[in-house]
Amino acid sequence: MSVLSFSTNSDVGQWLEDNLLHALLLTLGHNSSAILVKDGEVINGYEEERLSKLKADSHFPSGAITEIMRHDILPPDIQIFISHWFLDGTLPSTPNKYYDPYFIKRHFPKATVMSVSRDFTHHDAHALSAVSFFVNHNDSDVAPNTGILVVDGFGTMGETLSVYSCDSAYTELELKHRSFGFHTSLGLMYQYTTSYLGMKENKDEYKLLGYAARIEDLSLSHAVRQRIIELIDVESCKLRDDIKDVSSVLGNDSDPLLTIEALPNTRMRWFNTWEAIIKELDVHLLTHVNTKRVIVAFMVQCILENVLVDVMTSYDYDHWILSGGVFMNVKLNNDLSTFAKTICINPICGDQGAAIGVYEAANPPIELHRTLNWGKRTLNIEMLQAVKGIHVLPTRSAIKVAVRALELNRIVNIVNADSMEFGSRALGNTSTLALPSIENVELINRLNGRDNIMPMAGVLREDDMQLMHDECDKVLHSLKYMVCTRYFRFNDIKEYIGAAHWDPQMNRYTGRTQSVDRKNIMWHILNKLHNVDQELPMIINTSFNPHGMPIVLDTIDIINAHVTMSKDTDRVITVIYSGEI
Template sequence: MLILGFSCHYHNSAAALVSDGEIVAAVEEERLSRLKNDPSFPARAISTCLETANSTMDDVDLVAFYEKPHRKLARVLSTAIRTYPAGREHFTEVLTKWGRESFWSPGEMRDQLLALSPSRGTRARWNRRFVFVPHHLSHAASAYYPSPFTDAAVLVTDGVGEFSTTTIGEGSPETGLRLLSELRFPHSLGLVYSGFTHFLGFQVNEGEYKVMGLAPYGEPRFRDTITDAVVRPHGDGSFAVNESLFTYHVDRRMYDMAAMERLFGPRRAPGAELTQVHADIAASIQLVTEEMLLRLAERARRETGRAKLVLAGGVALNCVANGRILREGPFDDVWVPPAPGDAGGAVGAALQAWHGHAGGAARAPRRPGADGMSGTRLGPRYSTRDVRAALADHELGHVVLPPQDITATVARLLADGKIVGWFHGRLEFGPRALGGRSILADPRSPEMQRILNLRVKRRESFRPFAAAVPRDRAREWFQLEGRPGSLLGAPGAGYDSPYMTLVAPVHPARAFELADPVRRLGGLDVARNEIPSCTHVDGTSRVQTVTPEDDWLFHELLVEFEKITSVPVLLNTSFNRRGEPIVCSPDDAVECFLDTDIDYLCMEDTISWKTPAAELHG
């Protein structure tokens, strides 16, 4: 049975295709439309998934949408009634937008799907083949069904679904996937974090990463202010948001500006200079978020009795908090899907439709510790002919090499301090580049972090970068280990983190003695250890573990780099510029390469350069 799942109408639309319970394709609409966080109906993504599976809409047996639009409307109406008359202006605006974009979405989505069908079948046919999966159930399914675990507790935390903002559930062969308890709007940890993102001058639904990256530069001196006046924790792990301060349920403002500025000082204007106060605010909301997620994890363990945990929802993109849950929480294992946000809801909706609506069998057996995400390589693949055409269109000089020479040559370039665009195989699904569409650099250079941020990524200089390492070498470089009952990392053997969803301290054996650790803004170009360009100011790194089974070529590149440098680690960041999605096609890659200070471009079996002086010889 072929099931199509998709998400849209909020942000970062996506589509996914599941065949007999296995994920065969998934891609975000933004990668194809080239519009960052594209929320529109994912026509391109759906078509691409079908092409990847050599199928058409006429082959699809069931379509699943990642939420229930009418249940969301019920939340909007009930909130407006509860807050009347204060919220009437906001209610009118939201309801008008809903009527224009979302209230009619079930029928409109069917029509758009019909437009993608070669036979242009009847709409009645699709009425029998269309299911709406509750938002948090889609998130939960995206985490539990592809996870390496037979049974697990499930914790979903995001802004808001229909009514839910936080959900605890469990999955097992005996019970299936079920949700057990919830917190409801407006009490939302995700929306509070987004509110502070806005207060710090960053874009909501895009700048939350920046708050997380800014936090280590500060001291959490506003922590008590936040837990007293903004979001108050309860003893059972739940929490309550101060509805008079955070007003996203009443009007377009996320918070009462005057009240927030009395608590935290003036709001930072977008693009304004970052100060220590801003770093301290970021550190404070990050710490509160980590503490509340740890309490929620403890509650999930009490409610379910399960030893494994899977996380989903947009808050699960907070890899610093995820790392703390693994190290300090009550679970033997923690697993986060590569796309825990709304894009991943497309995968979850399709999987839930298979297991909950189509009567699909339990998932196929996997080798111990393996998951069902195919290393995230679920997007389109481009041929060497596509690569050659893109290079010819831009008249780029290049050489064609066999795989073993590709890895040896690129490793040498990286060891010489060059920045390389790396484009191989199918496009990754999710917000992280994992060796399919990556920019790679030498982690040993303390200057490389600043060079990449300013001259390639063109983003704020304080932003950190991730580290890619062979899994069997990770324990030598990072404090990322499992517990005695762990499936994903026995003690002393290193822990599996294939999707950059966990932050861990760099191993103390790799650290240098520093008289001044320099955690203030502007201190990232200090050589704290042997891999400074992918070490943050607090001595941590976002870690990607790589195995030959996941990506043979990328793993071989890490091996070749170690032969030259004795360091089996590479700096890995997404292949894009600020404000743009990760590159998808060879044309996208060439355009980014030519418009930045990337030195070489490696696409499939070719290595390219911009000037004759950079031409490879020998």
């Protein structure tokens, strides 16, 4: 079994004195990104989509790097740490869509480049990145008996699922299990199922959860429902066997026959699987797109849960740290939490955060500042102030304006003038807020050109979370990032229904409610929100962006998004805030 370690220089102070260096952390592929670290501290970072305006952009992050250089001077001999998924474990020597060595050579001619490899894989990077997140947020004594689970599409050596143990100091990880081959990939199953159902890969996967929840709405016979359950068991067993198959697990360093050209065969496998199942259940369902989506999405969700519960319960770990794109599935994380004393989900569990793990393998632990507000903003205030409905205010004044607007049942976009979120969630720096009614959810979706398949996330003060939801203490450090649902303590939630999601299997409401503390502007908005019909103050938080576009970054983005939302209604305002809370 291989062992991974964080760099543990015995004299970190001396290390910093000798290495007052910048480091550039690059993730290639899906959601490519660039992060700037100085003296062990994240000081800037963007996903490429924010600059290119292409949702989930996978091009080499030249735009993100250029934006970082606009704010900070980077030395020509900078250290560059790269996470990628190239199957031979090496970076290409000539430019392609995903990597441009000429760009690096041109801007950083003396750079030292380190990346994942055969010896330190994409999954290893995910694992160290996730542990780094946990350690940076953990105030209590470390917990023994911790496992780390990484699951995504595939990594540099064709790995699709990896399990690690972790020592009690969280400085050393030991690889316990690794599955290889596209046929074992839960991430590819999810991705290709999205495509089979007529939606966009790497963009619309989240919608499967919304469709899956509607299984009880279908008028299906008892026999059909029973057959669906049987087929779920069949497909779950196939994947379990593939994942545990000795020819697909740890023992070989990789699958030597695995090439990127094999992906179409995996895609066709899932297309054929779902086509055969739908035909068996009822040939007429093929003409009903939403019915097919609901059935297949429900099956995928159940298969995913069955397989990963089986993986987790195969080990005796009390505590689990989760990373990899599969764990953006918030219901899955909720279900897995019932099989552990605690879980911690890396909020940047997609590829955009994996380069942190490459850095961690060579340096003392990175300082994340317990926030993902990494991206720097420079806005044209005069241009913003000239637009009707946009208010540029000091933070305390912005809070008052936002509260008053929410109490009047208006839609409030809030934008931090100085920084923005890194990752897929809007956390209060670039958010659209409203009272949690179905009407407001539908209005926001209509104004942004979105559908209503998914509910929005609620926001609560951290002290109110346990009053509203069950077992919040089982999810360590992750609830502030909206990556795990919790069950509501009661089903009479009419005043919160816009932030709730019905779980047909448990016959209960859940919500991926965001927990906020005093450092977040939304805590202060909630704390002053009095003139509303709620026992506990809650608002909904969704990202400020039109459908198909990334979260807004700059002045033009903000104006375009505001104008789009406000052209057919006078209920929308946008508040730009700056300064201490």
